[in-house]
Amino acid sequence: MNSFDAFKDPKLCRALLDRLLAEADQPLRFMEVCGTHTVSIFQSGLRSLLPATITHVTGPGCPVCVTHESEVACFLELAKRDDVIIATFGDLMRVPGPKGKSLKTAQADGARVEIVYSPIDALAVAAANPGRTVVFLGVGFETTAPAVAATIRLAREQNLKNFRVLCFHKLVPPALEALLADPETNIDAFILPGHVSAIIGAAPYAFLADRYHVPSVITGFEPLDILSALLEIVAMRKSGQPAVVNAYTRVVADSGNPVARAVMDEVFVPVDALWRGLGLLPGSGLVIREAFADFDAMRLPGVTLPDAPPLAGCRCGEVLKGKMAPNECPLFDKACTPATPVGPCMVSTEGGCAAFYKYKLDL
Amino acid sequence: MCLAVPMEVIAINDKIADVEIGGVTRQVRLDLIDAAPALGDFVIVHAGFAIRRMDRDDAMETIKLFQEGLGLELI
Ligand code: SF4
Numbered sequence: 001m002n003s004f005d006a007f008k009d010p011k012l013c014r015a016l017l018d019r020l021l022a023e024a025d026q027p028l029r030f031m032e033v034c035g036t037h038t039v040s041i042f043q044s045g046l047r048s049l050l051p052a053t054i055t056h057v058t059g060p061g062c063p064v065c066v067t068h069e070s071e072v073a074c075f076l077e078l079a080k081r082d083d084v085i086i087a088t089f090g091d092l093m094r095v096p097g098p099k100g101k102s103l104k105t106a107q108a109d110g111a112r113v114e115i116v117y118s119p120i121d122a123l124a125v126a127a128a129n130p131g132r133t134v135v136f137l138g139v140g141f142e143t144t145a146p147a148v149a150a151t152i153r154l155a156r157e158q159n160l161k162n163f164r165v166l167c168f169h170k171l172v173p174p175a176l177e178a179l180l181a182d183p184e185t186n187i188d189a190f191i192l193p194g195h196v197s198a199i200i201g202a203a204p205y206a207f208l209a210d211r212y213h214v215p216s217v218i219t220g221f222e223p224l225d226i227l228s229a230l231l232e233i234v235a236m237r238k239s240g241q242p243a244v245v246n247a248y249t250r251v252v253a254d255s256g257n258p259v260a261r262a263v264m265d266e267v268f269v270p271v272d273a274l275w276r277g278l279g280l281l282p283g284s285g286l287v288i289r290e291a292f293a294d295f296d297a298m299r300l301p302g303v304t305l306p307d308a309p310p311l312a313g314c315r316c317g318e319v320l321k322g323k324m325a326p327n328e329c330p331l332f333d334k335a336c337t338p339a340t341p342v343g344p345c346m347v348s349t350e351g352g353c354a355a356f357y358k359y360k361l362d363l
Numbered sequence: 364m365c366l367a368v369p370m371e372v373i374a375i376n377d378k379i380a381d382v383e384i385g386g387v388t389r390q391v392r393l394d395l396i397d398a399a400p401a402l403g404d405f406v407i408v409h410a411g412f413a414i415r416r417m418d419r420d421d422a423m424e425t426i427k428l429f430q431e432g433l434g435l436e437l438i
Contacts, residue, residue: 150394257395
Protein backbone atom coordinates (compact mmCIF):
# COMPACT_ATOMS: atom_id res chain seq x y z
CA MET A 1 0.00 0.00 0.00
CA ASN A 2 1.17 3.52 -0.83
CA SER A 3 2.21 5.19 2.41
CA PHE A 4 -0.04 8.18 1.70
CA ASP A 5 -3.07 6.12 0.62
CA ALA A 6 -2.98 4.33 3.96
CA PHE A 7 -4.46 7.51 5.47
CA LYS A 8 -7.74 6.58 3.81
CA ASP A 9 -7.63 2.89 4.84
CA PRO A 10 -11.22 1.96 5.90
CA LYS A 11 -10.09 -0.71 8.36
CA LEU A 12 -7.80 1.67 10.17
CA CYS A 13 -10.45 4.39 10.19
CA ARG A 14 -13.05 2.04 11.59
CA ALA A 15 -10.71 1.02 14.40
CA LEU A 16 -9.98 4.67 15.24
CA LEU A 17 -13.66 5.53 15.15
CA ASP A 18 -14.48 2.66 17.51
CA ARG A 19 -11.89 3.92 19.93
CA LEU A 20 -13.29 7.43 19.68
CA LEU A 21 -16.82 6.14 20.34
CA ALA A 22 -15.52 4.36 23.44
CA GLU A 23 -13.54 7.28 24.80
CA ALA A 24 -15.61 10.38 24.01
CA ASP A 25 -17.76 10.34 27.11
CA GLN A 26 -18.01 14.08 27.72
CA PRO A 27 -19.51 16.68 25.40
CA LEU A 28 -17.00 18.22 22.98
CA ARG A 29 -17.60 21.12 20.61
CA PHE A 30 -14.70 21.28 18.22
CA MET A 31 -14.16 23.84 15.48
CA GLU A 32 -12.16 23.43 12.29
CA VAL A 33 -10.94 26.55 10.54
CA CYS A 34 -10.08 25.39 7.06
CA GLY A 35 -12.40 25.03 4.08
CA THR A 36 -10.68 21.80 3.09
CA HIS A 37 -11.33 20.31 6.55
CA THR A 38 -14.98 21.39 6.28
CA VAL A 39 -15.40 19.60 2.98
CA SER A 40 -13.42 16.55 4.06
CA ILE A 41 -15.45 16.05 7.25
CA PHE A 42 -18.69 16.07 5.26
CA GLN A 43 -17.44 14.25 2.17
CA SER A 44 -15.90 11.34 4.08
CA GLY A 45 -19.16 10.83 5.95
CA LEU A 46 -17.33 11.43 9.24
CA ARG A 47 -19.78 14.06 10.38
CA SER A 48 -22.61 11.55 10.59
CA LEU A 49 -20.43 8.85 12.19
CA LEU A 50 -19.05 10.92 15.07
CA PRO A 51 -20.19 10.04 18.59
CA ALA A 52 -23.29 11.96 19.74
CA THR A 53 -21.15 13.72 22.35
CA ILE A 54 -18.97 15.34 19.66
CA THR A 55 -20.23 18.42 17.83
CA HIS A 56 -18.48 19.68 14.73
CA VAL A 57 -18.61 23.44 14.18
CA THR A 58 -17.20 25.11 11.09
CA GLY A 59 -15.37 28.38 11.65
CA PRO A 60 -13.97 31.27 9.60
CA GLY A 61 -11.80 28.98 7.46
CA CYS A 62 -13.05 29.94 4.02
CA PRO A 63 -11.03 32.93 2.77
CA VAL A 64 -13.66 33.93 0.23
CA CYS A 65 -16.31 33.95 2.97
CA VAL A 66 -14.35 36.11 5.42
CA THR A 67 -13.54 38.73 2.79
CA HIS A 68 -15.31 41.78 4.18
CA GLU A 69 -18.29 43.51 2.51
CA SER A 70 -16.15 46.65 2.04
CA GLU A 71 -13.39 44.64 0.36
CA VAL A 72 -15.91 43.10 -2.06
CA ALA A 73 -17.31 46.58 -2.80
CA CYS A 74 -13.74 47.80 -3.38
CA PHE A 75 -12.83 45.21 -6.02
CA LEU A 76 -16.21 45.57 -7.73
CA GLU A 77 -15.54 49.32 -8.09
CA LEU A 78 -12.11 48.59 -9.53
CA ALA A 79 -13.59 46.12 -12.02
CA LYS A 80 -15.67 48.94 -13.52
CA ARG A 81 -12.59 50.84 -14.72
CA ASP A 82 -11.97 50.68 -18.45
CA ASP A 83 -8.21 50.52 -18.01
CA VAL A 84 -8.29 47.63 -15.52
CA ILE A 85 -8.31 43.85 -15.99
CA ILE A 86 -9.16 41.90 -12.84
CA ALA A 87 -7.33 38.58 -12.42
CA THR A 88 -8.77 36.33 -9.74
CA PHE A 89 -9.18 32.83 -8.36
CA GLY A 90 -12.51 31.51 -9.63
CA ASP A 91 -14.12 31.32 -6.18
CA LEU A 92 -14.52 35.09 -5.99
CA MET A 93 -16.58 35.36 -9.19
CA ARG A 94 -20.00 34.95 -7.66
CA VAL A 95 -19.41 36.53 -4.24
CA PRO A 96 -22.26 39.01 -3.86
CA GLY A 97 -21.52 42.66 -3.18
CA PRO A 98 -23.74 45.72 -2.87
CA LYS A 99 -26.97 45.71 -4.94
CA GLY A 100 -26.58 42.07 -5.96
CA LYS A 101 -23.50 42.84 -8.06
CA SER A 102 -20.63 40.38 -8.37
CA LEU A 103 -17.61 39.93 -10.64
CA LYS A 104 -19.84 37.72 -12.75
CA THR A 105 -22.42 40.49 -13.28
CA ALA A 106 -19.60 43.00 -13.75
CA GLN A 107 -18.28 40.81 -16.56
CA ALA A 108 -21.72 40.82 -18.19
CA ASP A 109 -21.63 44.63 -17.86
CA GLY A 110 -18.41 44.73 -19.86
CA ALA A 111 -15.70 44.44 -17.17
CA ARG A 112 -12.65 42.36 -18.06
CA VAL A 113 -12.20 39.60 -15.51
CA GLU A 114 -9.75 36.72 -16.02
CA ILE A 115 -9.91 33.61 -13.85
CA VAL A 116 -6.46 32.28 -13.02
CA TYR A 117 -5.31 29.15 -11.27
CA SER A 118 -2.12 30.76 -9.96
CA PRO A 119 -1.15 34.41 -9.40
CA ILE A 120 1.75 33.67 -11.77
CA ASP A 121 -0.78 33.35 -14.60
CA ALA A 122 -1.82 36.96 -13.93
CA LEU A 123 1.72 38.06 -14.88
CA ALA A 124 1.19 36.63 -18.34
CA VAL A 125 -2.12 38.50 -18.61
CA ALA A 126 -0.26 41.72 -17.72
CA ALA A 127 2.50 41.06 -20.26
CA ALA A 128 -0.11 40.46 -22.98
CA ASN A 129 -2.07 43.64 -22.15
CA PRO A 130 0.49 46.45 -21.81
CA GLY A 131 -2.18 49.14 -22.24
CA ARG A 132 -4.11 48.10 -19.13
CA THR A 133 -3.43 47.56 -15.46
CA VAL A 134 -3.89 43.96 -14.36
CA VAL A 135 -5.07 43.75 -10.76
CA PHE A 136 -4.80 40.38 -9.04
CA LEU A 137 -7.19 39.94 -6.10
CA GLY A 138 -5.01 38.81 -3.20
CA VAL A 139 -7.37 36.80 -1.03
CA GLY A 140 -6.38 33.88 1.18
CA PHE A 141 -4.61 32.91 4.38
CA GLU A 142 -0.97 32.15 5.12
CA THR A 143 -0.99 29.28 2.61
CA THR A 144 -1.71 31.66 -0.26
CA ALA A 145 0.00 34.88 0.82
CA PRO A 146 3.57 33.61 0.18
CA ALA A 147 2.61 32.61 -3.39
CA VAL A 148 1.26 36.09 -4.04
CA ALA A 149 4.33 37.68 -2.43
CA ALA A 150 6.62 35.58 -4.65
CA THR A 151 4.56 36.68 -7.67
CA ILE A 152 5.04 40.35 -6.77
CA ARG A 153 8.79 39.77 -6.54
CA LEU A 154 8.72 38.13 -9.98
CA ALA A 155 6.75 41.06 -11.39
CA ARG A 156 9.55 43.32 -10.21
CA GLU A 157 12.22 41.01 -11.67
CA GLN A 158 10.35 41.04 -15.00
CA ASN A 159 10.02 44.83 -14.76
CA LEU A 160 6.25 44.59 -15.29
CA LYS A 161 4.81 48.07 -14.84
CA ASN A 162 1.14 47.18 -15.23
CA PHE A 163 0.70 44.46 -12.59
CA ARG A 164 -0.75 45.16 -9.16
CA VAL A 165 -2.23 43.22 -6.27
CA LEU A 166 -5.25 44.24 -4.23
CA CYS A 167 -4.06 42.74 -0.99
CA PHE A 168 -6.79 41.42 1.32
CA HIS A 169 -4.81 38.50 2.77
CA LYS A 170 -5.71 37.44 6.28
CA LEU A 171 -3.95 35.66 9.11
CA VAL A 172 -5.47 32.74 10.99
CA PRO A 173 -4.16 33.04 14.60
CA PRO A 174 -5.69 36.50 15.29
CA ALA A 175 -9.09 35.20 14.17
CA LEU A 176 -8.82 32.24 16.56
CA GLU A 177 -7.95 34.65 19.34
CA ALA A 178 -11.03 36.79 18.54
CA LEU A 179 -13.26 33.70 18.61
CA LEU A 180 -11.97 32.61 22.00
CA ALA A 181 -12.21 36.11 23.45
CA ASP A 182 -15.95 36.05 22.61
CA PRO A 183 -17.66 34.30 25.56
CA GLU A 184 -20.57 33.16 23.38
CA THR A 185 -18.62 30.95 21.00
CA ASN A 186 -18.11 27.99 23.40
CA ILE A 187 -15.30 26.26 21.57
CA ASP A 188 -13.70 23.35 23.45
CA ALA A 189 -11.01 22.49 20.92
CA PHE A 190 -9.58 23.37 17.53
CA ILE A 191 -8.53 21.28 14.58
CA LEU A 192 -5.90 23.52 13.04
CA PRO A 193 -5.42 24.02 9.30
CA GLY A 194 -2.73 21.74 7.88
CA HIS A 195 -1.49 23.91 5.03
CA VAL A 196 -1.60 27.26 6.83
CA SER A 197 0.49 25.49 9.48
CA ALA A 198 2.88 24.17 6.82
CA ILE A 199 3.91 27.82 6.46
CA ILE A 200 3.59 29.26 9.99
CA GLY A 201 4.44 26.15 12.05
CA ALA A 202 3.09 25.45 15.54
CA ALA A 203 4.43 28.35 17.62
CA PRO A 204 1.86 31.02 16.60
CA TYR A 205 -0.90 28.86 18.09
CA ALA A 206 0.74 28.43 21.52
CA PHE A 207 -1.66 30.94 23.11
CA LEU A 208 -4.60 28.61 22.45
CA ALA A 209 -3.36 26.22 25.11
CA ASP A 210 -1.34 28.62 27.27
CA ARG A 211 -3.88 31.39 27.67
CA TYR A 212 -7.22 29.82 26.79
CA HIS A 213 -6.53 26.17 27.79
CA VAL A 214 -8.05 24.96 24.54
CA PRO A 215 -6.46 21.75 23.19
CA SER A 216 -5.64 22.05 19.49
CA VAL A 217 -4.24 19.70 16.88
CA ILE A 218 -2.63 20.52 13.54
CA THR A 219 -3.72 17.82 11.18
CA GLY A 220 -4.14 16.74 7.57
CA PHE A 221 -7.23 16.16 5.48
CA GLU A 222 -7.69 12.41 5.26
CA PRO A 223 -10.27 10.69 7.49
CA LEU A 224 -7.46 9.12 9.49
CA ASP A 225 -5.90 12.53 10.16
CA ILE A 226 -9.15 13.98 11.45
CA LEU A 227 -10.07 10.96 13.58
CA SER A 228 -6.65 10.79 15.19
CA ALA A 229 -6.77 14.53 15.90
CA LEU A 230 -10.09 14.08 17.68
CA LEU A 231 -8.72 11.17 19.72
CA GLU A 232 -5.75 13.33 20.70
CA ILE A 233 -8.11 16.13 21.75
CA VAL A 234 -10.24 13.76 23.83
CA ALA A 235 -7.10 12.44 25.53
CA MET A 236 -5.84 15.96 26.30
CA ARG A 237 -9.16 16.92 27.82
CA LYS A 238 -9.15 13.80 30.01
CA SER A 239 -5.66 14.47 31.26
CA GLY A 240 -6.46 18.17 31.80
CA GLN A 241 -3.30 19.10 29.91
CA PRO A 242 -4.21 21.16 26.86
CA ALA A 243 -1.44 21.65 24.31
CA VAL A 244 -0.93 22.43 20.65
CA VAL A 245 -0.01 19.14 18.97
CA ASN A 246 1.40 18.78 15.47
CA ALA A 247 -0.09 15.54 14.11
CA TYR A 248 0.64 16.37 10.45
CA THR A 249 4.39 15.93 10.63
CA ARG A 250 4.56 14.37 7.16
CA VAL A 251 3.94 17.90 5.84
CA VAL A 252 4.23 20.38 8.72
CA ALA A 253 7.53 21.11 10.48
CA ASP A 254 7.07 22.59 13.95
CA SER A 255 9.01 25.58 12.68
CA GLY A 256 6.87 25.85 9.52
CA ASN A 257 8.45 26.93 6.26
CA PRO A 258 10.97 29.73 6.93
CA VAL A 259 11.65 30.32 3.22
CA ALA A 260 7.98 31.00 2.46
CA ARG A 261 7.68 33.19 5.55
CA ALA A 262 10.71 35.24 4.52
CA VAL A 263 9.19 35.93 1.10
CA MET A 264 5.89 36.90 2.74
CA ASP A 265 7.66 39.20 5.23
CA GLU A 266 9.72 40.82 2.51
CA VAL A 267 6.64 41.95 0.58
CA PHE A 268 3.84 42.22 3.16
CA VAL A 269 3.42 43.72 6.60
CA PRO A 270 0.64 42.87 9.13
CA VAL A 271 -2.11 45.43 9.80
CA ASP A 272 -5.51 45.53 11.49
CA ALA A 273 -8.01 44.12 9.02
CA LEU A 274 -11.75 43.75 8.53
CA TRP A 275 -13.32 40.28 8.50
CA ARG A 276 -16.88 39.54 7.49
CA GLY A 277 -18.81 38.75 10.66
CA LEU A 278 -15.81 39.20 12.96
CA GLY A 279 -15.18 42.92 12.33
CA LEU A 280 -11.85 44.70 12.73
CA LEU A 281 -9.23 42.36 14.21
CA PRO A 282 -5.83 43.66 15.32
CA GLY A 283 -2.85 42.49 13.27
CA SER A 284 -5.01 40.08 11.26
CA GLY A 285 -4.35 41.19 7.70
CA LEU A 286 -1.47 41.88 5.33
CA VAL A 287 -0.73 44.93 3.20
CA ILE A 288 2.04 45.57 0.69
CA ARG A 289 5.19 47.20 2.07
CA GLU A 290 6.34 50.63 0.93
CA ALA A 291 9.24 49.01 -0.94
CA PHE A 292 6.72 47.32 -3.28
CA ALA A 293 4.28 50.27 -3.44
CA ASP A 294 4.34 50.23 -7.27
CA PHE A 295 2.61 46.85 -7.18
CA ASP A 296 -0.10 47.88 -4.71
CA ALA A 297 -3.57 48.33 -6.24
CA MET A 298 -4.76 50.02 -3.05
CA ARG A 299 -2.39 52.89 -3.92
CA LEU A 300 -3.89 53.50 -7.38
CA PRO A 301 -5.54 56.94 -7.50
CA GLY A 302 -9.13 56.89 -6.30
CA VAL A 303 -9.12 53.40 -4.78
CA THR A 304 -10.77 53.31 -1.35
CA LEU A 305 -12.41 50.81 0.97
CA PRO A 306 -16.02 52.00 0.69
CA ASP A 307 -18.57 51.53 3.46
CA ALA A 308 -20.78 48.61 2.53
CA PRO A 309 -23.74 47.26 4.49
CA PRO A 310 -23.98 43.57 5.45
CA LEU A 311 -26.03 41.49 2.98
CA ALA A 312 -29.69 41.75 3.92
CA GLY A 313 -30.95 38.62 5.70
CA CYS A 314 -27.67 36.71 5.38
CA ARG A 315 -26.32 35.22 8.61
CA CYS A 316 -22.85 34.35 7.30
CA GLY A 317 -21.35 36.39 10.15
CA GLU A 318 -22.93 34.08 12.72
CA VAL A 319 -22.09 30.98 10.69
CA LEU A 320 -18.41 32.01 10.46
CA LYS A 321 -18.24 32.38 14.24
CA GLY A 322 -19.82 28.97 14.76
CA LYS A 323 -22.72 30.58 16.61
CA MET A 324 -25.28 29.40 14.11
CA ALA A 325 -25.45 26.25 12.00
CA PRO A 326 -26.14 27.04 8.35
CA ASN A 327 -29.52 25.29 8.38
CA GLU A 328 -30.59 27.58 11.24
CA CYS A 329 -30.40 30.56 8.88
CA PRO A 330 -33.97 31.44 7.85
CA LEU A 331 -32.89 31.71 4.20
CA PHE A 332 -31.07 28.34 4.06
CA ASP A 333 -32.49 26.11 1.32
CA LYS A 334 -35.25 28.69 0.76
CA ALA A 335 -34.11 31.95 -0.81
CA CYS A 336 -30.49 30.78 -0.49
CA THR A 337 -29.17 27.74 -2.37
CA PRO A 338 -25.95 27.15 -4.34
CA ALA A 339 -27.88 28.09 -7.51
CA THR A 340 -29.22 31.29 -5.91
CA PRO A 341 -26.65 32.16 -3.22
CA VAL A 342 -27.48 35.09 -0.95
CA GLY A 343 -24.17 35.07 0.92
CA PRO A 344 -20.57 34.00 0.29
CA CYS A 345 -20.85 30.98 2.62
CA MET A 346 -23.22 29.48 0.05
CA VAL A 347 -21.15 30.59 -2.96
CA SER A 348 -17.82 29.07 -2.13
CA THR A 349 -17.58 25.29 -2.31
CA GLU A 350 -15.58 25.52 0.92
CA GLY A 351 -18.22 27.64 2.65
CA GLY A 352 -20.10 26.18 5.60
CA CYS A 353 -23.52 26.76 4.04
CA ALA A 354 -22.55 25.17 0.72
CA ALA A 355 -21.07 22.11 2.46
CA PHE A 356 -24.16 21.78 4.62
CA TYR A 357 -26.41 22.07 1.61
CA LYS A 358 -24.50 19.57 -0.48
CA TYR A 359 -24.05 16.84 2.11
CA LYS A 360 -26.77 17.41 4.69
CA LEU A 361 -29.55 16.81 2.22
CA ASP A 362 -28.54 13.25 1.49
CA LEU A 363 -27.53 12.19 4.99
CA MET B 364 -9.29 27.93 -3.01
CA CYS B 365 -7.29 26.83 0.03
CA LEU B 366 -6.99 23.55 -1.73
CA ALA B 367 -3.47 22.22 -1.71
CA VAL B 368 -2.73 18.82 -3.19
CA PRO B 369 0.19 16.40 -3.06
CA MET B 370 1.74 15.88 -6.51
CA GLU B 371 4.74 13.86 -7.64
CA VAL B 372 7.80 15.66 -8.99
CA ILE B 373 8.64 14.29 -12.45
CA ALA B 374 11.09 16.93 -13.73
CA ILE B 375 13.04 19.82 -12.24
CA ASN B 376 14.33 22.78 -14.17
CA ASP B 377 15.93 25.37 -11.87
CA LYS B 378 13.04 27.08 -10.05
CA ILE B 379 10.28 25.26 -11.92
CA ALA B 380 9.20 21.62 -11.56
CA ASP B 381 6.81 19.45 -13.53
CA VAL B 382 4.49 17.63 -11.16
CA GLU B 383 1.94 14.91 -11.79
CA ILE B 384 -1.02 13.32 -10.08
CA GLY B 385 -3.48 10.87 -11.63
CA GLY B 386 -2.29 11.66 -15.15
CA VAL B 387 -2.62 15.44 -14.71
CA THR B 388 0.64 17.35 -15.05
CA ARG B 389 1.37 20.92 -14.10
CA GLN B 390 4.29 23.27 -13.79
CA VAL B 391 4.92 24.62 -10.32
CA ARG B 392 7.38 27.15 -8.97
CA LEU B 393 9.85 26.17 -6.30
CA ASP B 394 10.55 29.69 -4.94
CA LEU B 395 8.81 28.95 -1.63
CA ILE B 396 10.02 25.45 -0.83
CA ASP B 397 12.43 25.15 2.11
CA ALA B 398 13.98 21.81 1.17
CA ALA B 399 14.64 21.06 -2.48
CA PRO B 400 12.63 18.06 -3.67
CA ALA B 401 14.12 15.21 -5.70
CA LEU B 402 12.51 13.40 -8.63
CA GLY B 403 9.83 11.04 -7.30
CA ASP B 404 9.18 13.13 -4.19
CA PHE B 405 5.66 14.34 -3.44
CA VAL B 406 5.22 18.05 -2.85
CA ILE B 407 2.18 19.96 -1.59
CA VAL B 408 1.07 22.24 -4.42
CA HIS B 409 -0.98 25.39 -3.87
CA ALA B 410 -1.80 28.14 -6.38
CA GLY B 411 1.03 27.16 -8.71
CA PHE B 412 3.71 26.89 -6.01
CA ALA B 413 5.18 23.89 -4.19
CA ILE B 414 4.95 24.81 -0.51
CA ARG B 415 6.39 21.72 1.26
CA ARG B 416 7.97 18.39 0.45
CA MET B 417 5.99 15.46 1.87
CA ASP B 418 7.96 13.12 4.07
CA ARG B 419 7.25 9.54 3.00
CA ASP B 420 9.15 7.96 5.88
CA ASP B 421 7.26 10.07 8.36
CA ALA B 422 3.94 9.06 6.75
CA MET B 423 4.93 5.39 7.02
CA GLU B 424 5.93 5.87 10.64
CA THR B 425 2.60 7.53 11.52
CA ILE B 426 0.63 4.68 9.97
CA LYS B 427 2.75 2.12 11.83
CA LEU B 428 2.07 3.89 15.11
CA PHE B 429 -1.67 3.82 14.47
CA GLN B 430 -1.59 0.15 13.60
CA GLU B 431 0.45 -0.78 16.63
CA GLY B 432 -1.67 1.38 18.91
CA LEU B 433 -4.83 -0.23 17.60
CA GLY B 434 -3.44 -3.75 17.56
CA LEU B 435 -3.85 -4.19 13.80
CA GLU B 436 -1.45 -6.21 11.69
CA LEU B 437 1.26 -4.26 9.90
CA ILE B 438 1.06 -3.48 6.19
S1 SF4 C 1 -27.74 30.16 4.14
FE1 SF4 C 1 -27.30 31.81 2.67
S2 SF4 C 1 -28.19 33.63 3.58
FE2 SF4 C 1 -28.01 32.10 5.21
S3 SF4 C 1 -26.02 32.46 6.17
FE3 SF4 C 1 -25.69 30.96 4.58
S4 SF4 C 1 -25.08 32.14 2.79
FE4 SF4 C 1 -26.03 33.60 4.22
